[in-house]
Amino acid sequence: MRTCLEIRNVTKEFPGVLANDHVNLQLRDGEIHAILGENGAGKSTLMKIIYGLYQADSGSVSLYGQEMHFTSPRQAIQAGIGMVHQHFMLIPALTAAENIVLGGEPGKVHYRRKENEEMVRQLSKQYHLEIDPSVKVSDLTVGLQQRVEILKVFYRKAKVLILDEPTALLTPQEVEELIGVMERLRLQGIPIIFISHKLDEVKKVSDRVTVMRAGRTVATVETNQTTPQELANLMVGREVVLQVAKPPQEPGSVVLRVDGLVVVQGHAERVKGVTFEVRRGEIFGLAGIDGNGQFELVEAITGLLPAKSGRIVFKGRDITKTSVHRRTAAGISYIPQDRQADGLILDFQLAENFVLRDFTRPPFAKAGQLQMGAITHHAERLSESFDVRPRRIHSLAGNLSGGNQQKVILAREVSRDPELLIAAQPTRGLDVGAIQFIHDKLLDLRREGKAVLLVSLELEEIMSLSDRIGVIHDGRLMAILPGGHVTREQLGLLMTGVNPEKEG
Amino acid sequence: MFWHILSQPELWAATLAMATPLALPALGGTFSERSGVTNIAMEGIMLIGAFFGVYFAYLTNNAWLGLVGALVAGALISLIFAWITVSIGANQVVVGMGINIFAAGLTTFMLNTIFGYGGTPPSIPHLPNLNIPGLSRIPFVGPALGQQNVVVYIMLLLVLAGHYFLFHTNLGLRLRAVGENPQAADTAGLNVWNLRYLGVIIGGILSSLGGVYLSLGLLNSFEPNMSSGRGYIALAAMIFGKWTPLGSLGAALLFGFATALSIYLKGTPHVSTNIVQMLPYALTILALTGLVGRSTMPAADGTPYDPRK
Numbered sequence: 001m002r003t004c005l006e007i008r009n010v011t012k013e014f015p016g017v018l019a020n021d022h023v024n025l026q027l028r029d030g031e032i033h034a035i036l037g038e039n040g041a042g043k044s045t046l047m048k049i050i051y052g053l054y055q056a057d058s059g060s061v062s063l064y065g066q067e068m069h070f071t072s073p074r075q076a077i078q079a080g081i082g083m084v085h086q087h088f089m090l091i092p093a094l095t096a097a098e099n100i101v102l103g104g105e106p107g108k109v110h111y112r113r114k115e116n117e118e119m120v121r122q123l124s125k126q127y128h129l130e131i132d133p134s135v136k137v138s139d140l141t142v143g144l145q146q147r148v149e150i151l152k153v154f155y156r157k158a159k160v161l162i163l164d165e166p167t168a169l170l171t172p173q174e175v176e177e178l179i180g181v182m183e184r185l186r187l188q189g190i191p192i193i194f195i196s197h198k199l200d201e202v203k204k205v206s207d208r209v210t211v212m213r214a215g216r217t218v219a220t221v222e223t224n225q226t227t228p229q230e231l232a233n234l235m236v237g238r239e240v241v242l243q244v245a246k247p248p249q250e251p252g253s254v255v256l257r258v259d260g261l262v263v264v265q266g267h268a269e270r271v272k273g274v275t276f277e278v279r280r281g282e283i284f285g286l287a288g289i290d291g292n293g294q295f296e297l298v299e300a301i302t303g304l305l306p307a308k309s310g311r312i313v314f315k316g317r318d319i320t321k322t323s324v325h326r327r328t329a330a331g332i333s334y335i336p337q338d339r340q341a342d343g344l345i346l347d348f349q350l351a352e353n354f355v356l357r358d359f360t361r362p363p364f365a366k367a368g369q370l371q372m373g374a375i376t377h378h379a380e381r382l383s384e385s386f387d388v389r390p391r392r393i394h395s396l397a398g399n400l401s402g403g404n405q406q407k408v409i410l411a412r413e414v415s416r417d418p419e420l421l422i423a424a425q426p427t428r429g430l431d432v433g434a435i436q437f438i439h440d441k442l443l444d445l446r447r448e449g450k451a452v453l454l455v456s457l458e459l460e461e462i463m464s465l466s467d468r469i470g471v472i473h474d475g476r477l478m479a480i481l482p483g484g485h486v487t488r489e490q491l492g493l494l495m496t497g498v499n500p501e502k503e504g
Numbered sequence: 505m506f507w508h509i510l511s512q513p514e515l516w517a518a519t520l521a522m523a524t525p526l527a528l529p530a531l532g533g534t535f536s537e538r539s540g541v542t543n544i545a546m547e548g549i550m551l552i553g554a555f556f557g558v559y560f561a562y563l564t565n566n567a568w569l570g571l572v573g574a575l576v577a578g579a580l581i582s583l584i585f586a587w588i589t590v591s592i593g594a595n596q597v598v599v600g601m602g603i604n605i606f607a608a609g610l611t612t613f614m615l616n617t618i619f620g621y622g623g624t625p626p627s628i629p630h631l632p633n634l635n636i637p638g639l640s641r642i643p644f645v646g647p648a649l650g651q652q653n654v655v656v657y658i659m660l661l662l663v664l665a666g667h668y669f670l671f672h673t674n675l676g677l678r679l680r681a682v683g684e685n686p687q688a689a690d691t692a693g694l695n696v697w698n699l700r701y702l703g704v705i706i707g708g709i710l711s712s713l714g715g716v717y718l719s720l721g722l723l724n725s726f727e728p729n730m731s732s733g734r735g736y737i738a739l740a741a742m743i744f745g746k747w748t749p750l751g752s753l754g755a756a757l758l759f760g761f762a763t764a765l766s767i768y769l770k771g772t773p774h775v776s777t778n779i780v781q782m783l784p785y786a787l788t789i790l791a792l793t794g795l796v797g798r799s800t801m802p803a804a805d806g807t808p809y810d811p812r813k
Contacts, residue, residue, distance in 0.1 A: 089685070110674070
């Protein structure tokens with residue numbers, strides 16, 4: 001088989017960070033080649049070099065034997081490199097067809113709406129990626145938006161398709177569809193680079209896997225001659241326990257009761273009468289596809305959004321109309337899903353971020369004055385016990401890696417000794433090591449008899465941690481299931497609004 | 505009485521005349537903001553256009569050369585605006601405000617230095633009014649539409665051309681793309697900075713033409729601060745018109761009508777001129793608070809693009 005894309009000894013250094021260190025990669029014609037690695041392993045940097053967004057300090061990139069020196073994405077596109085970014089590069093206000101032809105519109109001056117839409121329709125048939133070209137991208141589901149992205153690449157006559165974490169935002173069903181698409185493309189002989197940190201998907205779809213760690217390519221293996229355990233070990237460089245050790249435990253009294261809660265945001269009812277309880281010593285997992293009301297539910301419980309009707313009862317007291325501040329003081333801790341926007345103030349120092357919840361109270365403030373000594377001491381203690389790196393409490397939160405930012409939030413919320421921790425997507429975008437750390441801390445809380453409400457889009461996380469699992473779809477709880485005895489398929493169906501028991 | 509007033513062709517002629525110096529900068533602002541650069545500098549650029557129009561007309565003794573000079577001056581000042589906001593990435597509102605203050609000072613200073621404190625001489629050539637043959641002979645429509653200043657007709661053509669450009673050409677699509685999501689446009693191979701320069705400079709030329717209309721079309725002189733807030737009302741017209749050329753024209757006509765009505769009603773018994781004069785500004789506030797229809801601004805409007813991030 002011919003070598004399509006070859007990366008030889010590529011090195012890229014940023015101030016203080018060796019992002020790529022003599023990276024090597026060979027992509028063969030017609031194969032699906034996975035690149036596996038933790039966040040920060042250098043996958044994104046490598047892709048940006050291939051795509052012309054960065055220039056390598058040394059080493060070479062060649063396409064079909066010809067050495068390439070891209071200085072802009074435009075050149076990479078012209079040479080036949082097609083990339084689907086993790087965060088879609090689409091313009092929601094424009095139609096699918098407009099997005100696809102943008103930058104390479106046929107004709108000189110006039111935009112040929114009809115012809116372009118017809119051409120996109122043909123293209124979508126050719127690659128079995130059915131879409132309606134005249135629909136605005138903002139009206140498409142995430143799965144369909146991804147098709148637009150892939151079509152965009154083929155419209156530019158790509159010879160190589162690079163998919164950067166393509167399954168991150170998809171439902172389980174959409175992931176299946178994407179895998180189908182990739183397999184059909186392989187049959188058409190299109191080589192694909194598939195970047196992921198999800199072992200099961202890599203195992204399922206790829207022909208070969210290259211593992212990256214700390215900026216280096218540590219190994220390239222044939223997928224069918226390896227095991228997930230081996231891949232995980234290569235990825236993190238040490239033995240990883242994939243299964244979470246969770247001893248059985250009787251839950252205690254009810255800490256949080258949500259009763260017929262309705263939440264309206266904008267003009268839409270996002271939570272439509274949800275009832276459930278979370279008890280001491282249990283992790284209650286809330287599973288659902290993004291956008292089904294789970295985060296509005298969480299924001300209503302924390303007090304960020306008002307409840308339209310229904311009740312929220314915390315430790316026997318009705319807190320439905322209580323302020324955020326009071327709820328926090330009463331013992332509710334909260335890890336928001338967007339750590340950079342809602343969890344931290346990126347332009348503040350670590351020490352300041354550690355006391356965001358409590359800086360108005362002693363010992364951090366006395367008579368309206370911040371007690372810098374107490375704050376510094378607190379920050380030093382927390383960053384040590386939660387292993388925040390680098391341990392510089394006066395550096396800005398924005399300078400930390402994602403995993404360490406999340407540790408700061410976790411440390412702040414857990415150290416307040418809460419009765420209830422609400423964790424929304426606590427491991428989103430983190431690497432295996434950081435995920436494990438956070439899972440351990442959640443289990444610690446459970447063992448200490450705290451109540452944990454875990455909201456996650458990752459089924460694995462919900463399934464491995466939760467004592468009970470609530471599935472939310474379109475603002476309603478479809479079912480509450482015991483944690484130990486559910487399958488992915490069961491949850492997947494409920495998440496899409498199908499209740500097999502009711503219909504069967 | 506109401507119908508009587510509305511049936512006066514002069515009222516409609518005045519509406520169109522008053523709408524023109526709003527529609528042009530509103531169209532200009534639309535171009536700039538569609539490309540992603542918030543532009544509140546229309547007021548200042550209008551002043552630049554108004555002054556340099558008169559100045560070059562005075563130097564060359566030709567109103568058309570005055571117009572060309574004014575457009576070049578408007579293009580240059582917006583080139584500076586684009587350089588600071590696009591290339592350097594400074595806050596667009598602050599720089600826009602700076603241009604407004606700078607333009608007010610510069611034009612007043614140059615007026616006094618070049619022409620003295622007596623103001624611009626009355627002998628300066630001006631842009632002609634047109635008599636559209638045929639149109640001007642139709643009753644009512646003729647007096648309302650047929651005998652306007654040449655810039656009014658240019659404005660109408662530019663609005664149509666602007667609509668075609670933004671929504672029916674490849675370049676227009678690209679301009680809108682960088683205003684919505686510059687990163688996506690960049691990865692699609694577009695040059696974000698060049699397109700934004702284009703949007704800002706077209707915007708500056710159009711705003712400048714609005715100023716030329718005031719000085720060489722309507723008044724035949726330059727006076728300090730003669731734009732008197734029209735650049736800001738144009739901003740409201742642009743928002744009111746949902747960042748589209750046709751919508752901007754519609755909003756400008758509405759504001760123009762309110763102004764024309766206030767002029768027309770002056771001296772009419774039983775009508776408070778204060779209330780009538782308030783109309784354009786009340787409409788502006790309504791537009792800016794979003795009470796009249798929901799407008800969606802270009803998603804990346806106001807955000808500098810740094811390709812290295």
